[in-house]
Amino acid sequence: MPRYPGLTLRILAPGAAAMGPGKADLLERIARTGSISAAAREMDMSYRRAWQLVESMNTAFTGPLVTTATGGKRGGGAEVTPLGLDLLARFRKMELSASKAIAADLKRFSARLRPARAKRRKP
Amino acid sequence: MPRYPGLTLRILAPGAAAMGPGKADLLERIARTGSISAAAREMDMSYRRAWQLVESMNTAFTGPLVTTATGGKRGGGAEVTPLGLDLLARFRKMELSASKAIAADLKRFSARLRPARAKRRKP
DNA sequence: AGGCGTTATGCACAATGATATATAACGATC
DNA sequence: GATCGTTATATATCATTGTGCATAACGCCT
Numbered sequence: 001m002p003r004y005p006g007l008t009l010r011i012l013a014p015g016a017a018a019m020g021p022g023k024a025d026l027l028e029r030i031a032r033t034g035s036i037s038a039a040a041r042e043m044d045m046s047y048r049r050a051w052q053l054v055e056s057m058n059t060a061f062t063g064p065l066v067t068t069a070t071g072g073k074r075g076g077g078a079e080v081t082p083l084g085l086d087l088l089a090r091f092r093k094m095e096l097s098a099s100k101a102i103a104a105d106l107k108r109f110s111a112r113l114r115p116a117r118a119k120r121r122k123p
Numbered sequence: 124m125p126r127y128p129g130l131t132l133r134i135l136a137p138g139a140a141a142m143g144p145g146k147a148d149l150l151e152r153i154a155r156t157g158s159i160s161a162a163a164r165e166m167d168m169s170y171r172r173a174w175q176l177v178e179s180m181n182t183a184f185t186g187p188l189v190t191t192a193t194g195g196k197r198g199g200g201a202e203v204t205p206l207g208l209d210l211l212a213r214f215r216k217m218e219l220s221a222s223k224a225i226a227a228d229l230k231r232f233s234a235r236l237r238p239a240r241a242k243r244r245k246p
Numbered sequence: 247a248g249g250c251g252t253t254a255t256g257c258a259c260a261a262t263g264a265t266a267t268a269t270a271a272c273g274a275t276c
Numbered sequence: 277g278a279t280c281g282t283t284a285t286a287t288a289t290c291a292t293t294g295t296g297c298a299t300a301a302c303g304c305c306t
Contacts, residue, residue, distance in 0.1 A: 036282080036283075048285085068282085068283060068284090
């Protein structure tokens with residue numbers, strides 16, 4: 001479920017996706033909440049998956065994007081490093097500039113899209 | 124397995140992805156080979172899946188992107204419609220302009236990527 | 247008529263992805 | 277010291293996705 005109507009942007013590392021809408025969103029929520037599990041709850045995602053995404057990000061780059069601590073005041077927590085914040089901001093910027101760059105073509109593209117049929121919601 | 128090092132672009136319809144690297148690639152190969160199965164073979168993809176992708180594209184837009192025929196000289200075949208060719212070209216153009224738009228940021232982004240580890244190939 | 251390669255489709259199975267559940271360690275706070 | 281919420285991890289289960297046959301219809305060609 002990408003959150004950016006119109007387009008989806010992914011940055012690829014040689015083997016896998018290094019950054020995309022999901023990881024960026026997760027990163028953003030971790031930065032705001034200071035917790036992986038809180039971020040996961042917000043996104044309706046299992047903690048396990050969120051943690052795996054964090055781990056994959058931390059190993060994909062030259063340094064960790066998220067640091068964590070166990071125990072303590074709130075039971076522990078997570079923090080987005082300066083590198084993480086930088087990459088996140090840069091990714092958002094790329095989303096925006098890409099979106100602007102394709103806006104004209106996207107318009108003509110969308111004009112050819114058949115109007116959506118009704119879709120069932122999770123009951 | 125996206126084929127465009129650096130970034131992946133996807134165009135989203137309300138419910139699902141209307142166009143992305145995979146569908147664009149498939150479309151291109153169908154146009155060149157004149158056959159869904161040949162295109163699928165080239166991509167090492169099951170005919171079934173290729174056909175499903177074609178069907179999803181044909182129903183996602185205002186008209187079919189691929190027309191097909193059974194029987195005949197080569198046993199049948201598929202053709203990419205003018206609409207399909209137009210959308211394909213437009214998508215490639217969007218990929219290119221998006222790529223250019225983010226090039227500078229992508230460079231700094233990639234500089235933070237850890238060099239890839241060796242990865243096992245299908246034997 | 248029979249063979250051939252392709253489209254079109256169904257169904258069983260494998261592979262993958264994600265969830266759910268359980269458990270341990272941790273450290274501030276009460 | 278007991279409690280609490282969190283990180284970290286393993287295991288089992290469920291859901292989704294893709295593949296692998298199998299089959300039928302089709303129309304040109306020899």
